[in-house]
Structure formats: structure tokens, C-alpha cells
Amino acid sequence: MGERTMRIALVSPYDWSVPSGVNRHIGQLGTKFRQWGHEVTILAPASDPEEAEGDCVVMGRPTPVPASGSMARISFTWKGRAIESLLGEGAFEVVHLHEPLMPLLPYQVLRHSQAANVGTFHAAKDGGNRFYGYSRPLIRRWFRRLDGKIAVSPAAARLVGRYFPGYFNLIPNGIDFGHFAGEHEPLPEFDDGCFNLLFVGRPEKRKGLKYALRAFRRIREAEPQSRLIVVGAGSFRRYERIVGPDENVAFRSNVPYGELPRYHHSAHAFCSPATGNESQGIALLEAMAARLPVVASNIEGFAGVITNEVDGLLVPPKDDGALAEAVLRLRHNQDLREALAEQGQAQAAHYSWENVARRVMAYYERLLYERGQVAESQAADEEPARA
Incomplete structure (x- = not known):
């Protein structure tokens, strides 16, 4: 894509040795950009530097801290000189930071970057972000260093915009559509005539597993x-x-990503009873890509992905009775299952990494045009969203 090669730095504040949604997002963007001929360098902390070095330039060791009902493994290591050297004049045309206001690596990168700085905000949190609230006077300077701002969902834009108003381009997280939509052999252990309901998520309170069990x-x-x-x-x-x-309740921990679609193709329906703090619903989209009819909580991050009764079913959060009723409705109505599965897969196709990466690249080109670094014909013309 594009007529010129870009030098791009992708920055994660999170432990590159531990899989996460943000790190997967960065890795997929990097893969697509390299396929299109661009030069990509990933910067991130890592708890296992030797393992991570093949993928990224390791910047410090992470420390786990509580964040949004989960644990964020971020680095408090000062790497100013190393970062200054790496980001020297002309080293990169675009520096793209994910969660750019998360300590401490993004601040150091923004301090020394001379490129077009792009920040993507992933998090959505009901009730606001105390860290943003307390530290706003200190980190406002780093927000102002961003030339372009992306939010993965309206919920994510509202969260950061509450403390740092501005314009945010809405570009969602992507999914490996082909990985889930492709042909996969169902697992024989679940092929016994039972109606299989699938839940995919970490054992965290906000994922709502207890409501699925009830x-x-x-x-x-x-x-x-x-x-x-x-x-x-x-x-x-x-x-x-x-x-x-x-x-009749099967727990499977730490399933390899390559094996995950086999579970989808062994199921008849998918449920996600998350209680909140969900920015978008990646697991939902992956299930939809696999042609599974989905039942999910009617929370902001999910309602932005699913249209109720069109490509999925939405139920009130924390309501196990409504969840059970919706699943039983699918259980008893094959025509409804097939209709939701078909529409859901069509919806999920819009979130393929190919589509998402093209939108991000177009945004880079627009920012570089504004800086006088690309021709007008290459610049994107997307309308930003106010938050």
C-alpha cells in the first residue's frame, strides 16, 4: 500500500513477553506494514528480553500494577539515553504509541521523538480513570506532543476525552478474520450431540464468567x-x-491461539456476559467471524459492535436469567442461529486486520501531508471525531 516506504516505530507500554490485546494489535499492524514494504521497529518492555528480542527493541523490565480490573505489566525503567539515540533525527517518520499516557516508556519516547507522533487509546472504563484525573496536570504536556490521536471505540474516546479533550479518529481493533472464518476441524471430545455454549475470556471479574455459570x-x-x-x-x-x-462444564486454560478456532467450530453459540470496562469486544468479533451466533451483555463496548436481533443478541448485564433465556432461544431456533451467524460474520469482516491497517496507514499519510512530508494525492481525507 502507498507509493513510498515509511520508517515506523510502534510503541507498547506493556510487557512484550506476555500476550495482550494491545500487543497483539501492535504485532498485527507491524506484520501488515512490513508486508507492504515499510520498515517497522517495535519498542516495548519485556520480562523475558531474550525471547522478545527477535520481535522488538526491549526497553526496560515491567512491573505488574492493577488497572481496570486487570493487571497491567508496565515499565518504570528510565531509558532516556537509549531512546534518544534510537529516535535520533530522521530515524523514523511516524512514531505510533499505544496507550501513550501510560507510564513510563511512552513519556520518554514522546520527549525525544522528532517524528509525527500518533497515539492510540484502547481502554474504556466505566466511571472514569483515576490515574488520568490525578495526574492530568503532569501528563497534559505529553498529550500535547501527539500530532494525531486514534481511539479504538467511542467508549475509549469518551474516557480519554473526559480528561484531555480533542479530536480522535475512530479506528477499531482488528481481528484475524481468516484465522477464525477458515475451515477448522471440530474437537472430537465435544462432538456428542450436546448443545455447546462457548465462553472465551480471562478469569477476571469483569468478564462475567460467574453469570455464564449461573x-x-x-x-x-x-x-x-x-x-x-x-x-x-x-x-x-x-x-x-x-x-x-x-x-457438562469444560474448562480449558491457555489454549494456543492456533487451536482457538477449533473451539469455535465445536460450539453452537457464544456468550460474553462481561459487566463493563470493555472497549470493543474482540472475542465477540472472533466468534462472529467463525459464524457463531453470539449473546452478549448490552454494555457500551459491545453495543458498538452488535446490532441487537440483527447480528447478535444483547441482554442486560449481570442478568443470568436473561442470558439463559437468550441462549435457550438460540437453542430452540435454528433459523435464528443461522441468520445471526450469517449477519455476524459479515459484520466481523469489516474488522479484518487488512482493513484496519489500511485505515491506520491512511491516517499516517494525512498527518505527514500536514507536516509537508507527503504529496497531497497520498493524504487521507478522514473526518475526525470530537471527544
């Missing part, structure tokens, strides 16, 4: 030949103890 009890009472399959990174031991021995 709903499944109701589903089993109505339809004994049903199974709940729980897949995610991390340990589900606490939930396994709560459930006890039950052959």
Missing part, C-alpha cells in the same frame, strides 16, 4: 443435553471449585 445452570434445567465450554488465558481453579465435578 445462566448455564438454568439452561441445563431446561435442556440437559447442553455443555458450557470455558476457554481463556490463566487459571480457572477458583471457578472449577465452585462448579465441582460436572462433565
Whole structure:
């Protein structure tokens, strides 16, 4: 894509050795940009520097801190001289920072960058962000160093815009559409005539697994030949103890990404009863790409992806009764399952990494045009969103 080669730095504040949504986003952008002939360098902290060095320039070691109901592994290491040397004059045309107001690596990069600085804001949090609120006088200077701002969803734009008003281009997270939409062999262990309901998510409170388990009890009472399959990174031991021995609830931890679509293709429906603090709903889109009908909480991050009764079903959050009722509705109505699956897959196709990366690249070109670094014919003409 494009007529010129760009030198691009992609910056993550998070531990590159630990898979995360932000790191996956950066990795996918980097892959696409390289395929198009651009030079890409990734900067990030890493808890396992030797393992990470093949993918990125390691900048410090991370420390886990609580953030939005999860744990963020960020670096507080000062790497000013190394960063100044790396970002010397002309080294990069675009420096793209993800979560650019997260300490400490992004601040150091913004201090020394001479390129067009782009920031992507991923997080959405109900009730605001205390860190932004307390530190606004100190970090406002780094926000002002951003030449361009992207938010992955309206919810993400509203969160940061509450503390740092400005214009944000809405460019969503992407998914590996082909990976989930392709042909995959179902898992034989789940091919026994049961109606399989899939949950994919980490064992964190905000993911709402307890509501899926409560709903499944109701589903089993109505339809004994049903199974709940729980897949995610991390340990589900606490939930396994709560459930006890039950052959109709299957927990699978740390499933390799390459194997994940087999679980989708072994299921008949997908549920995501998250309670909030969801920016977009990547797991939802991956399920939709796999042609699974989905039932999800009617929260802002999910409602921006799903149109109720068109490409999925939305239910009130924290309502296991409504969740069970919606799943049973799918269980009893194959025509509805097929219609939602077809429309859902069409919706998910818009979020392919090919489409997302092209929009990001077009935004780079527009910013460089404004800086006088590209011809007018190459510049994008997207309308920004006010937040």
C-alpha cells in the first residue's frame, strides 16, 4: 500500500513477553506494514528480553500494577539515553504509541521523538480513570506532543476525552478474520450431540464468567443435553471449585491461539456476559467471524459492535436469567442461529486486520501531508471525531 516506504516505530507500554490485546494489535499492524514494504521497529518492555528480542527493541523490565480490573505489566525503567539515540533525527517518520499516557516508556519516547507522533487509546472504563484525573496536570504536556490521536471505540474516546479533550479518529481493533472464518476441524471430545455454549475470556471479574455459570445452570434445567465450554488465558481453579465435578462444564486454560478456532467450530453459540470496562469486544468479533451466533451483555463496548436481533443478541448485564433465556432461544431456533451467524460474520469482516491497517496507514499519510512530508494525492481525507 502507498507509493513510498515509511520508517515506523510502534510503541507498547506493556510487557512484550506476555500476550495482550494491545500487543497483539501492535504485532498485527507491524506484520501488515512490513508486508507492504515499510520498515517497522517495535519498542516495548519485556520480562523475558531474550525471547522478545527477535520481535522488538526491549526497553526496560515491567512491573505488574492493577488497572481496570486487570493487571497491567508496565515499565518504570528510565531509558532516556537509549531512546534518544534510537529516535535520533530522521530515524523514523511516524512514531505510533499505544496507550501513550501510560507510564513510563511512552513519556520518554514522546520527549525525544522528532517524528509525527500518533497515539492510540484502547481502554474504556466505566466511571472514569483515576490515574488520568490525578495526574492530568503532569501528563497534559505529553498529550500535547501527539500530532494525531486514534481511539479504538467511542467508549475509549469518551474516557480519554473526559480528561484531555480533542479530536480522535475512530479506528477499531482488528481481528484475524481468516484465522477464525477458515475451515477448522471440530474437537472430537465435544462432538456428542450436546448443545455447546462457548465462553472465551480471562478469569477476571469483569468478564462475567460467574453469570455464564449461573445462566448455564438454568439452561441445563431446561435442556440437559447442553455443555458450557470455558476457554481463556490463566487459571480457572477458583471457578472449577465452585462448579465441582460436572462433565457438562469444560474448562480449558491457555489454549494456543492456533487451536482457538477449533473451539469455535465445536460450539453452537457464544456468550460474553462481561459487566463493563470493555472497549470493543474482540472475542465477540472472533466468534462472529467463525459464524457463531453470539449473546452478549448490552454494555457500551459491545453495543458498538452488535446490532441487537440483527447480528447478535444483547441482554442486560449481570442478568443470568436473561442470558439463559437468550441462549435457550438460540437453542430452540435454528433459523435464528443461522441468520445471526450469517449477519455476524459479515459484520466481523469489516474488522479484518487488512482493513484496519489500511485505515491506520491512511491516517499516517494525512498527518505527514500536514507536516509537508507527503504529496497531497497520498493524504487521507478522514473526518475526525470530537471527544
